[in-house]
Amino acid sequence: MEKKESRPLPHELERMVPKERQKHLEERMREIIDYAYEKAPAVKERFDKAGIKPKDIRTVKDMEKIPMLRKDDLIALQKESPPFGGYLAVPLDNLERIYQSPGPIFDPQRKRGFGGGGMGPDFGKGQIVMNTWSYHITPAGLGVDQLLRSMGFTVVPMGTGNTELQVQVMRDLKVHGFVGTPSFLKIIIDKAEDMGYDFKKDFNLKWAMVGGEMGGEALRKLFQEKYGILCMGGDTYATADVGTVATGCDKQSGMHITADAIVEIVDPTTGKQLEPGEIGEIVVTPFDEVYPLIRFGTGDLSMMVDEPCGCGRTTPRLPKIMGRSGEAVRVRGMFVHPKQTDETIARFPEIRRYQLVVTRPQNRDEMVLKVELADAAADKEKLKSALDKSFRDTCKVRFDRVEFVAQGIITKSGKQIVDERVY
Ligand SMILES: [Zn+2]
Secondary structure (H helix, E strand, O other): OOOOOOOOOHHHHOOOOHHHHHHHHHHHHHHHHHHHHHHOHHHHHHHHHHOOOHHHOOOOHHHHHOOOEEHHHHHHHHHHOOOOOOOOOOOHHHOOOEEEEOOOEEEEOOOOOOOOOOOOOOOOOOOEEEEOOOOOOOHHHHHHHHHHHHOOOEEEEOOOOOHHHHHHHHHHOOOOEEEEOHHHHHHHHHHHHHOOOOHHHHOOOOEEEEOOOOOOHHHHHHHHHHHOOEEEOOOEEEEOOOEEEEEEOOOOOOEEEOOOEEEEEEOOOOOOEOOOOOOEEEEEEEOOOOOOOOOEEEEEEEOOEOOOOOOOOOOOEEOOOOOEOOOOEEEOOEEEOHHHHHHHHOOOOOEEEEEEEEEOHHHOOEEEEEEEEOOOOOOHHHHHHHHHHHHHHHHOOOOOEEEEOOOOOOOOOOOOEEEOOOO
């Protein structure tokens, strides 16, 4: 792909006036689409099927015309035409590695790692880092390893597990930095204390780059306050298929969206883009010449926050990942997740089973709660109004009616929420 000489660097893009950045991103978006259409047969096929050409996609809004690529589609395509389902845009012998992630799904090694933030090779000079991401078949360990080495760090490739060994190596090598999940660092510290060490005194750990799981905030606070470990970078949201999507900053106010991809938040059913503040599925088009997955639906839910951040970046943020879209259903603009409905129904011991059915008569979402009673003598009217209130409180949306059904109508293995809408 041809590169423009005057292209801004990632850290410049991140601090640009949003309108200005949009111009650069859309230019790169058009380039990757032209490129992918030409080099990746599966992209051409998808465009042709939808009756669109690369020239139809000029703006981010135009991306809505391209049908989303779901993980399940990719798994099926890879099976049909192994190993990459027609999405590899370079000859196979150009690849350095091939990974596999759950699905199962194959991922070619891409050039981009976990987002270095433009730090040079002297940044980590003289510092020993323990990388505890898995080195085995998934891209996490080797990807981060490569990134750390490019920043000048000396890496100990620990991988996962083996806590006692982790403790010994961390102590014997006077390791400066830890990379992995916050909960694993906590396990290592606990183990060290169990082994009789005073972690703050006997170890040299100065910083940790932790992420990869929800709710790491409390642990970060503990590491900083109790052990004096500086927690860097905040959370990172990355997937094996599209690489880094968003990275936290030192203001810990969510994760900034990368300037190396087009990221959309869409209605998972229609693929239409949503406004900032609305929850939807994260859809990513990485500027990746090796594996250009155009409009890859991650299946993860979040929303965009576009208010300015104290760190100086102007890129929008994802506050956190809010669940998986396959399980949630959007009804009249609100997401209803089985977790919420389970929680609501659990308050009613007189209900044995339930199922929420969403339909769309006359272009309006209709939600019917089917209920199988454990106690046939229960007061149905009273139950109805209690359910109505409880449902409104937890799910922020009302069902239209309750239907009491006989035993056997709702099967044990049936889904809690069934979406029968036709658009
Ligand atoms: Zn920030």
